[in-house]
Amino acid sequence: MSEVKKIAVLPGDGIGPEITQEAVKVLQQVEKEFGFSFSIQYGMIGGGAIDRVGIPLPPETMELCEKSDAVLLGAVGGPDWDSYPPELRPEQALLGIRKGLGLYSNLRPVTLFAGLENSSTLRPEVLAGVDLVVVRELTGGIYFGDKERTTTPEGEVATDLLIYHEFEIERIVRLAFEIARGRKKRVTSVDKANVLESSRLWREVVNRVAKDYPDVQVEHMLVDNCAMQIIRRPATFDVIVTENMFGDILSDEAAILTGSIGMLPSASLGEGTIGLYEPVHGSAPDIAGQGVANPAAAILSAALMLRHSFGYEAAAAAVEQAVRTVFEKGVRTPDLASENQLAVSTEEFGDLVVEELRRTEWPIEETA
Ligand SMILES: NC(=O)c1ccc[n+]([C@@H]2O[C@H](COP(=O)([O-])OP(=O)(O)OC[C@H]3O[C@@H](n4cnc5c(N)ncnc54)[C@H](O)[C@@H]3O)[C@@H](O)[C@H]2O)c1
Ligand SMILES: CC(C)[C@H](C(=O)O)[C@@H](O)C(=O)O
Ligand SMILES: [Mg+2]
Numbered sequence: 001m002s003e004v005k006k007i008a009v010l011p012g013d014g015i016g017p018e019i020t021q022e023a024v025k026v027l028q029q030v031e032k033e034f035g036f037s038f039s040i041q042y043g044m045i046g047g048g049a050i051d052r053v054g055i056p057l058p059p060e061t062m063e064l065c066e067k068s069d070a071v072l073l074g075a076v077g078g079p080d081w082d083s084y085p086p087e088l089r090p091e092q093a094l095l096g097i098r099k100g101l102g103l104y105s106n107l108r109p110v111t112l113f114a115g116l117e118n119s120s121t122l123r124p125e126v127l128a129g130v131d132l133v134v135v136r137e138l139t140g141g142i143y144f145g146d147k148e149r150t151t152t153p154e155g156e157v158a159t160d161l162l163i164y165h166e167f168e169i170e171r172i173v174r175l176a177f178e179i180a181r182g183r184k185k186r187v188t189s190v191d192k193a194n195v196l197e198s199s200r201l202w203r204e205v206v207n208r209v210a211k212d213y214p215d216v217q218v219e220h221m222l223v224d225n226c227a228m229q230i231i232r233r234p235a236t237f238d239v240i241v242t243e244n245m246f247g248d249i250l251s252d253e254a255a256i257l258t259g260s261i262g263m264l265p266s267a268s269l270g271e272g273t274i275g276l277y278e279p280v281h282g283s284a285p286d287i288a289g290q291g292v293a294n295p296a297a298a299i300l301s302a303a304l305m306l307r308h309s310f311g312y313e314a315a316a317a318a319v320e321q322a323v324r325t326v327f328e329k330g331v332r333t334p335d336l337a338s339e340n341q342l343a344v345s346t347e348e349f350g351d352l353v354v355e356e357l358r359r360t361e362w363p364i365e366e367t368a
Contacts, residue, residue, distance in 0.1 A: 004037045005310055008068040010045040010061065013090060014283025015293035015346075016074025022295035022350030023072060023302040026319060029354045030306065033362050034315045041068070045097075046076025046090035046283075057093035065097055065276075070309040072302060073097075073278040078285045086147070099139050102270035104168065105175050106136040107304070108251045108280055109265065112258050113327045119259035119336040122231060129235035130257045133183070135176040136247025138268055140168040141198070143244050164198045164243065169205040176241035177213040186238035187218045190226045190246055202243065223250070230254055251280050260335040262294025265301035267308050275309045277301040291345045294333040296323055299353055314363055322356035 009024060011017035024040060031038055043061040050056050056076070065071050076090040086092070097103075110132045117124035145161030173189070180187045189206040191199035203220055210218045221229065223246045230237065230250065234257050242250065255261040264280035279297030287293055300323060307316035331352055337343035344352070 002036050004039050005070070006039045006041070006068040007305070008043055008061075008064045008071045009040055010043050010065075010071060010073045012045050012074040012076040012283065013047040013078050014075055014285045014288040016046075016076065016283055018074075018288075018291065018293050018346050019279065019295040019298035020072065020074040022346060022353075023298040025350050026299050026322075026353055026357070027072075027302050029357045030312075030315050030319065033318070033357055034312065036310075036312065036315065045073070045093045047078050047081045049093065050081055050084070050088060050090065056088065056090045057096045061093075062097070062100055065101060068274070070274060070305045071097065071101075071276045072298075072305060073276060074298065075279065075281065075283040077283050078288075095143060097276060098268055099144065101274060101276065102139070103268035103276055104137060104139040105172055105269050106134075106138040106247065107179070107267045107269070107308075108134040108136060108247070108254070109304075110134065110251075110254045110257055111263075113263075113324050115327055115330070116259035116263070116336060118338070119332070120256055122234075122256060126231070127234065127257055132234070132237040132254065132257075133179060133239055134247055134251045134254060135172065135179060135239060135241040136251065137164075137168065137172040137241075137243050138247075139244075140164050141244035162196065162198050162245075164201060166201065166205060169202050170209060173202075173206050173209045173241055174212075176239050177209060177216050177218075180216045180239040181213070184238040185216045187213075187216055188226070188237055188240045189218065189220050190223050190240055190242035190250065191220065192223050192246075193220070194222060198243070206241075226250060227253060231256070255280060260294055260333075261297075262333065262335045263296050263300070265297050265299075265304055267301070267304040269308060273309050273311075275305060277305040277309075291347060292334045292343075293346050294335045295346050295350050296333070299323060299350070318357060318360070318362050319353070322353045322360070325356050326352045 011020040043064045112130040117127040142162040145163040148159045193199040255264040261281040268276040303316045303319035306312040334343040
């Protein structure tokens with residue numbers, strides 16, 4: 001019997017609870033198939049927590065995360081809380097967990113599953129061979145620099161400081177090179193070095209770190225050009241490494257290479273094995289409560305948890321394979337279905353993944 005892994009589940013707002021439920025269902029099936037043992041504890045976060053206790057990240061939620069082996073999060077935010085003061089916004093909770101747990105690296109794999117090239121708004125021939133990962137710096141940059149608001153005779157003035165320390169750049173860039181070594185050995189470092197001083201420092205650090213990885217090909221690309229090349233020739237990218245805000249924007253754009261934003265999972269990691277796993281998408285208030293959200297990103301995030309926090313590689317691959325098989329059988333959620341295609345609900349999709357896990361014989365290997 002393997003040791004019990006403690007998982008904190010924070011469903012959050014909007015579609016968060018709907019998609020998280022499916023990911024938990026899949027994790028519970030993984031327990032049965034592979035003989036693992038997960039202790040799942042729920043916590044409140046975001047708008048729901050504001051409504052109940054007045055703050056987006058209650059101390060007990062942070063404590064729950066700290067004493068867990070991994071955190072699975074749905075999404076936070078929504079129009080109900082958009083006019084709240086900055087420190088009371090639901091999104092602040094997410095930033096608080098990332099910073100509080102020291103999760104400076106955010107991996108956003110962009111995988112195109114067979115058949116889904118027809119679900120994208122891009123042409124299938126442009127998408128052939130797409131397989132990249134965005135490595136986003138997650139605890140620095142403009143998100144965490146000082147913010148100020150002052151009233152002057154000329155009117156309101158607002159500032160957000162974009163600040164990077166050399167060590168913050170170095171550790172994420174090094175990770176990107178390491179990841180590239182296990183893939184196609186190509187790193188694209190994305191910056192705005194023609195304008196921003198922080199980007200010029202970023203580029204210097206990349207050039208220095210690159211010397212330790214002579215086997216990895218490195219290129220620098222300005223972010224505006226990258227935004228264009230990602231949809232022009234996406235299959236030529238392997239590892240994209242970039243700062244916090246550029247990574248946020250480019251990864252939503254890259255999601256369309258997979259058919260839908262509902263497909264993109266993420267893993268946020270630091271120095272230890274604890275990680276935060278969440279879909280790249282948000283709380284999707286426009287479709288919340290209808291049972292139509294695509295839970296694949298949440299389920300695939302759970303697979304990343306199995307891989308990165310627990311070292312359960314076979315189980316992670318099994319979940320990914322189960323999702324792949326469900327799509328291969330032609331199953332589509334509404335975001336991926338064409339007009340005349342019948343779509344399944346959030347819950348039905350989760351059930352089908354569970355069913356795939358159940359009917360396949362999986363090799364029982366690790367009990368790390
Ligand atoms: N990790 C997070 O918690 C997170 C991430 C991004 C945005 N947000 C928050 O979510 C709220 C809404 O943000 P937004 O509308 O800009 O982005 P969003 O990602 O929530 O939605 C953008 C569009 O994508 C669709 N979509 C998103 N996820 C989907 C899924 N799983 N299946 C099918 N369709 C899906 C939505 O219906 C919407 O049309 C905001 O409050 C924002 O701050 C939270
Ligand atoms: C909700 C928001 C704070 C968050 C971010 O910008 O990091 C989200 O967009 C994401 O991509 O995880
Ligand atoms: Mg985002």
